[in-house]
Amino acid sequence: MHTYCPSRQEGLSFETLFPADRYIEISAERWGRAINKTIVDKVLPDMLPSIDPQWYQFPPINPVWHDILGFVIGVMGLVSWTGNGVVLYVFSNTKYLRTPSNYLVVNLAFTDFFMMIIMCPFMLINCYYETWVFGQLMCQLYAFFGSLFGCTSIWTMVLIAFDRYNVIVKGLSSKCLTIRKALTEITLVWVHSFVWTLPPLFGWNRYVPEGNMTACGTDYLTKDWFHKSYILAYSVFCYFIPLGLIIYFYCFIVQAVSIHERAMREQARKMNITCLRPSDAQKANTECKLAKVALMTISLWFMAWTPYFIINCAGIFETTTISPLVTIWGSLFAKASAVYNPIVYGISHPKYRDALKEKFPFFTCRGAERLASTNDGHTPDSRGTTSTA
Secondary structure, eight states: OOOOOHHHHSOOOHHHHSOHHHHHHHHHHHTTOOTTOOTTTTSOGGGGGGSOGGGGGSOOOOHHHHHHHHHHHHHHHHHHHHHHHHHHHHHHTOGGGOOHHHHHHHHHHHHHHHHHHHHHHHHHHHHHHTSOOSHHHHHHHHHHHHHHHHHHHHHHHHHHHHHHHIIIIIGGGSOOOOHHHHHHHHHHHHHHHHHHHSGGGGTSSOEEEETTTTEEEEOOSOOOHHHHHHHHHHHIIIIIHHHHHHHHHHHHHHHHHHHHHHHHHHHHHHTTOSOOOOHHHHHHHHHHHHHHHHHHHHHHHHHHHHHHHHHHHHHHHTOSOOOHHHHHHHHHHHHTHHHHHHHHHHHHOHHHHHHHHHHOGGGOOHHHHHHHHHTOOOOBOTTSSBOOO
């Protein structure tokens, strides 16, 4: 029997009947990937003018990554809202916590709380749709508020470090921090943050989609040095200067505490006793623990924001190709700064824990109570009031 073979009888080859590119396309689609598509393909038409050409070279990322990112930002949002919301409630409803130093803590919790109020829902929805779906205006507002709250948070931490510096290093020779002075400092921090986050809305740099297109931030990929100069200036006034001030304050804090502890040990040795703990020594010990808490909080903040700062620098100076996945994780890691502070303050501040146990007893646990008992003590500030900052 003669078998019909079109490739032999009609001059048709296997490649003609089954083109390689078609076979690859079918196989790719079966595995959930599309050939010749980019991460920008799902972006809304009105957003395309703000997309940097660099992102067109990357294929769509695996949908699993969108699910992971959405889950992480959702968990971060819930933890941040709960933690910072509780801090705001406890401090505002507990009379003995309303000290000038704690006004700075409340401002820090306020910025962290509202950062995640804006960052979490938008990114969560965008991860579901795998692109930014809220339009150009909301993209700009999203990035603006993220930058505003981030800048305000870091400068509030500078104020907290400066307050600790005055109490621990200068002591009675320092000027008292009054409520009026604390509110003035907080106002200046907000004004300063507005000054450095408004320019991209008016032409000095711009706020654009970044990474996997589910978040927006400053344009660090532009080739124009006029716009690059904004990133550099913002880095100086909202990253390097605060970092320098905090290092300066804490170097003197550590030095002062070290000298005082050495003097206490020497005095105890002369008196032939094991430990010397009068009220002044107890005050210095408590202040030292509070300084460590603040230092840990600030360190966590810088560990969160430094990767994103490095990504910005890599984009400005074109030192390496930044992938969408790396960029979005850097952005997400920066948002994690809003989660750390309520956890640190809730565990390490005895007077805050006392108020927390009174208001929300189900938030306390035995391990935390033991930690609080070891740190217990009322910390007098330079005014003679109680400070837990």
